[in-house]
Amino acid sequence: MCAKRLLLISLVFLVLGCLSEYLLGVPFSYIIPLILVGCLVCSVPFKSQVLFGWLLALFWMSWGMAALAPHLDKNLAGQGIAAFDGKQVVVEGILQGRPLMKAEGQRFELQVEQVYSNGTTFAVDGVLLVTIAKGQGPWLSGDRIRCPAKVHLPRLLGLPGEFDYRRYLALRGVQATAWVHEADSIVLMRGAAVTSWHRWIDALALRSQEFIRKNVPDPDQRGIVLALATGGQQEVSPAITTAYSRAGVSHILSVSGFHVGVVVAVWVLCLRWLMLRWEWLALRIDVRRTALLSALPLMLLYLVFTGGAPATARSVLMLSAVVLAIWSEREIDSLDALQLAAFCLLVADPGVLFDLSFQLSFLALWGLLVLTPLLVAPFDRFIVRGWQRTLLLLCAASIATVLSTMAPVLDSFHQVSFSGILANLVIVPLLGYGATVLATAALPLQFWLPSVAAFLLKVSGWLVLVSNGFIFWISRLPVLHSFNVGPVDLLATVVLLGLLSFIRSGRSKAVAVSLLVIGLMLVHLWPDAAPDGNMRIAFLGVGQGDATLIKLADGRTLLVDGGGYLLDSNKDFGERYLVPALHRLKVKQIDLMVLTHPHPDHLGGLPAVAEQFRVREFWQGESVGSNDNYQRLIGALNNQHTTLRIVKKGDRVQFGKELVLSVVAPQAVAGGEGGDNDDSLVLHLQQSSFSTLLMGDAGFPVEDMLLRDGVGEITLLKVGHHGSRYASSEQFLARVKPRVAVISVGAGNTFGLPTEETINRIKQQGTELYRTDQQGTIQVETNGIGFTVAPLKTEPALLATVRHFVCNILF
Structure with a gap:
C-alpha cells in the first residue's frame, strides 16, 4: 500500500474520529487504540493490504476519539x-x-x-x-x-x-x-x-507592537499594520473589520499562508542575492539550497512571533515540506503537503479541527490547488501569457477561494461577498506584497536603524490608508446573505473537493460531482411542511430579556419583543442570536412585530430582524424609544414600508374565525419615553378555549387594573417582569388560574430573578412552571382545545438517538 494512500486513510479516519467524539460525546480511552496497534503488528505477516488498511483506519478513528474525549470531559466539567x-x-x-x-x-x-x-x-x-x-x-x-x-x-x-x-x-x-x-x-x-525562547519571542513581539503604536499614530492604520506584522487583530476597529468582510478580503488581516509565503520568498531572494555578491562564498556552497534551508528557522520564528494561529501553523508545515523536498531534490506534490500539514496539526491538537480559522485556511488552500486549474483550463487554448496570465491566475485563485470557503463563511457569518474577486486585485499588491513586507522588515530594523524602521512603518500606514479608502468604497456593493447553510453544505464542500482531487477518471468524476450537486439542491429546495392547523408559541431563550415567537395555525408569524443586552456591549444581539434562531425555526417573514416597550432587553434584537426579514405590520404602545437602537429599528421598518401602528388598550385584530389578539393594557402612559415597566403592552391571545396572557414587564398596578376590568381564567401566562417580586400577585394569580406559567429570565442574572416568593406564589396555585434559564426555549403547541408544553429540542432527533444508543448501550 503506497504512502500516499496510507496518509489519506489516516487523515480521513482521524477526522471521522474527532467528529464522532465531538457529536456523540461518548466516554473513550486509549485502551482501544493500543489494542489496535497490537492488531496492526500482528497483521503484518499476513501481507494483506485490505486487512492492514482497515486496521489502520480503525486505529486512527479510535485515536481521534480518545484524544478529543479528555478535552470535552475535563473542560466541560x-x-x-x-x-x-x-x-x-x-x-x-x-x-x-x-x-x-x-x-x-x-x-x-x-x-x-x-x-x-x-x-x-x-x-x-x-x-x-x-x-x-x-x-x-x-x-x-x-x-x-x-x-x-x-x-x-x-x-x-x-x-x-x-x-x-x-x-x-x-x-x-x-x-x-x-x-x-x-x-x-x-x-x-x-x-x-526560566527564561525560555518562547518567552523571549513574546517579549520581542510586545516590544514590536509598542514600536508600531509609537510610529503609526492613526488608529485605523495602526490596527491593520499590527495585524499584518505581529498577527494581532485586536486593535482593528469593528467598522474596518466589517468593511473588509463585506468586501470579501478579511483574510488579508489574519496572518496565513499567503503572508508566510511572501515573507519567506522575500527572505530567500534577498539572502540569495547577498550570497551571490560574495564570490568566495558562492564558489564553496550551493547558494540556492542554502538560502532555501535558512527559511526553516525563519518560518518557525515567524510562527511563534505572530501567535501560532492554525492557518500560520498549516502554512509553516506545508512550506517546510516543500523546502525540504526542493533541498533534497525530490518531487513535490502540493496535495500531499496539505494532507501532511493537516495530519500533523490534528495529531498535536485534535480540537483544532473545530477552529474556524483552521477550516477556512485548509479549504481555501485546497480550493486553490484543485479549482484554480479547472477555472484556468478553458483559457489555455488562447495562449494567455505575461501580465494577462498573471491577472487570469489571480482572478481564478480569488474565485476558487470564495467557492471553496463559501459554506463555512455563510454558516458562521451568514454573508459572503463576490466583490473580493475584484478587491483582491488591489488589496493583495497593496497589503500583501506592500504593507506586509515593509512592516515585517521594519521590526528587526528597529534595533539597529530605528529611523529607517519608522519610515517603513509610515509607508505601510500610507498603503493601509489607500487600501481602507478602496475597501470602504467596494464594501457598498451587495453581498449574498443566507442563513440556510449548515454542516451538510460544509460536508458537501469537502466531498466535492475530495472527488475533484482523488478521482482520476473524467467520466466517473463528472457523474459523482453531478449526483452530489443534485442531492444538495434537493436538500435546499425541498418544500417545507404545510401548516397542520396548530398554533405554536415559542418563548425564546434570550437570556435576561423577552422574545416570543408565535406561529399561527394558518402559517402567519408574530414576534413579540426581541431580547437584547441590558448594557451597551457594542454587539448586535439580533445578528448574533435572534436572527439565526428565527431562520433555524424556518421563519420566512414577520406578519406582525410587537414591541411591548422600548427597554433594551426587549428592543435589542428587533433592528437586525427588521433588516433581515420582511415585516408587514409593527405595533408599539404610546411610549416610544429615543436611543440609536430604536431609531435603527424604525428606519429599517420605514425602508420596507411596514405599516406602523400605535396601539392602546382595547385594540384587537382577528386572525381567522377563532383567533383574536387583543391589547388589554396599559390604560394610559404617564411619560413619553417608556421609562416605566407598567407602560408595557399586555397582550391577550385567544384561540377557541385556549388563551394566553403576555404580561411584558407589567407589575402590580397593571394587574390590579386587569382585575378591575374583570379578567378571566387563562391557559398560559407569560409571567410579568421576569418573575420580579413586584409582579404576579396572589390575587391576580387566583383570578386568572393559569394552568402553565413561563418565566423568561437569564441564568445567574445579577437581579436575583425570578424571586423565590414569586415562584412560591405561582406554585401555590398548582400551576406548572417553566423557566428559560433552566430549560432554554419553551414551546407550547395547541389546536385551540388541548395543548402540549416542552423545551424545544435544539439538536437533530437522529443525533440525539444515536448518542443515547452509544452512551447507554455500548458503553
Whole structure:
C-alpha cells in the first residue's frame, strides 16, 4: 500500500474520529487504540493490504476519539472552577501564552493553581480566560500573577442554532471565563523561573507592537499594520473589520499562508542575492539550497512571533515540506503537503479541527490547488501569457477561494461577498506584497536603524490608508446573505473537493460531482411542511430579556419583543442570536412585530430582524424609544414600508374565525419615553378555549387594573417582569388560574430573578412552571382545545438517538 494512500486513510479516519467524539460525546480511552496497534503488528505477516488498511483506519478513528474525549470531559466539567461560578474571588496562577491586547484592556489564559474565597484557600486545577476591562500590564508567558476576578461559566441560552461558546472554550483547554475591572489590581508574584525562547519571542513581539503604536499614530492604520506584522487583530476597529468582510478580503488581516509565503520568498531572494555578491562564498556552497534551508528557522520564528494561529501553523508545515523536498531534490506534490500539514496539526491538537480559522485556511488552500486549474483550463487554448496570465491566475485563485470557503463563511457569518474577486486585485499588491513586507522588515530594523524602521512603518500606514479608502468604497456593493447553510453544505464542500482531487477518471468524476450537486439542491429546495392547523408559541431563550415567537395555525408569524443586552456591549444581539434562531425555526417573514416597550432587553434584537426579514405590520404602545437602537429599528421598518401602528388598550385584530389578539393594557402612559415597566403592552391571545396572557414587564398596578376590568381564567401566562417580586400577585394569580406559567429570565442574572416568593406564589396555585434559564426555549403547541408544553429540542432527533444508543448501550 503506497504512502500516499496510507496518509489519506489516516487523515480521513482521524477526522471521522474527532467528529464522532465531538457529536456523540461518548466516554473513550486509549485502551482501544493500543489494542489496535497490537492488531496492526500482528497483521503484518499476513501481507494483506485490505486487512492492514482497515486496521489502520480503525486505529486512527479510535485515536481521534480518545484524544478529543479528555478535552470535552475535563473542560466541560469545569474541574474545581465550577464551584466559584458567579463569585468574586482572588485567583493565582501561571500565565499561559502571550496576552492579547484589546482596545482598552487585555485578554490572556491563566493556569489557575489557587483560589482565595471568603478567607479560605482552595487548590484548583483549571484554565481561566481572563479579560481585563481597562488597562494593560507587562506580563509574559510563565509569570505568576494574582488578581481579583469574577468567575463565569459560559452557558447556552437555549436558542436553535446557537453557537456553543462553552464547548469552543473547552476545545481550547479553557474551563471558565473571568472578568477583571482594572489592570492595576493584578499583582505580579514573580517572573518566570526560566527564561525560555518562547518567552523571549513574546517579549520581542510586545516590544514590536509598542514600536508600531509609537510610529503609526492613526488608529485605523495602526490596527491593520499590527495585524499584518505581529498577527494581532485586536486593535482593528469593528467598522474596518466589517468593511473588509463585506468586501470579501478579511483574510488579508489574519496572518496565513499567503503572508508566510511572501515573507519567506522575500527572505530567500534577498539572502540569495547577498550570497551571490560574495564570490568566495558562492564558489564553496550551493547558494540556492542554502538560502532555501535558512527559511526553516525563519518560518518557525515567524510562527511563534505572530501567535501560532492554525492557518500560520498549516502554512509553516506545508512550506517546510516543500523546502525540504526542493533541498533534497525530490518531487513535490502540493496535495500531499496539505494532507501532511493537516495530519500533523490534528495529531498535536485534535480540537483544532473545530477552529474556524483552521477550516477556512485548509479549504481555501485546497480550493486553490484543485479549482484554480479547472477555472484556468478553458483559457489555455488562447495562449494567455505575461501580465494577462498573471491577472487570469489571480482572478481564478480569488474565485476558487470564495467557492471553496463559501459554506463555512455563510454558516458562521451568514454573508459572503463576490466583490473580493475584484478587491483582491488591489488589496493583495497593496497589503500583501506592500504593507506586509515593509512592516515585517521594519521590526528587526528597529534595533539597529530605528529611523529607517519608522519610515517603513509610515509607508505601510500610507498603503493601509489607500487600501481602507478602496475597501470602504467596494464594501457598498451587495453581498449574498443566507442563513440556510449548515454542516451538510460544509460536508458537501469537502466531498466535492475530495472527488475533484482523488478521482482520476473524467467520466466517473463528472457523474459523482453531478449526483452530489443534485442531492444538495434537493436538500435546499425541498418544500417545507404545510401548516397542520396548530398554533405554536415559542418563548425564546434570550437570556435576561423577552422574545416570543408565535406561529399561527394558518402559517402567519408574530414576534413579540426581541431580547437584547441590558448594557451597551457594542454587539448586535439580533445578528448574533435572534436572527439565526428565527431562520433555524424556518421563519420566512414577520406578519406582525410587537414591541411591548422600548427597554433594551426587549428592543435589542428587533433592528437586525427588521433588516433581515420582511415585516408587514409593527405595533408599539404610546411610549416610544429615543436611543440609536430604536431609531435603527424604525428606519429599517420605514425602508420596507411596514405599516406602523400605535396601539392602546382595547385594540384587537382577528386572525381567522377563532383567533383574536387583543391589547388589554396599559390604560394610559404617564411619560413619553417608556421609562416605566407598567407602560408595557399586555397582550391577550385567544384561540377557541385556549388563551394566553403576555404580561411584558407589567407589575402590580397593571394587574390590579386587569382585575378591575374583570379578567378571566387563562391557559398560559407569560409571567410579568421576569418573575420580579413586584409582579404576579396572589390575587391576580387566583383570578386568572393559569394552568402553565413561563418565566423568561437569564441564568445567574445579577437581579436575583425570578424571586423565590414569586415562584412560591405561582406554585401555590398548582400551576406548572417553566423557566428559560433552566430549560432554554419553551414551546407550547395547541389546536385551540388541548395543548402540549416542552423545551424545544435544539439538536437533530437522529443525533440525539444515536448518542443515547452509544452512551447507554455500548458503553
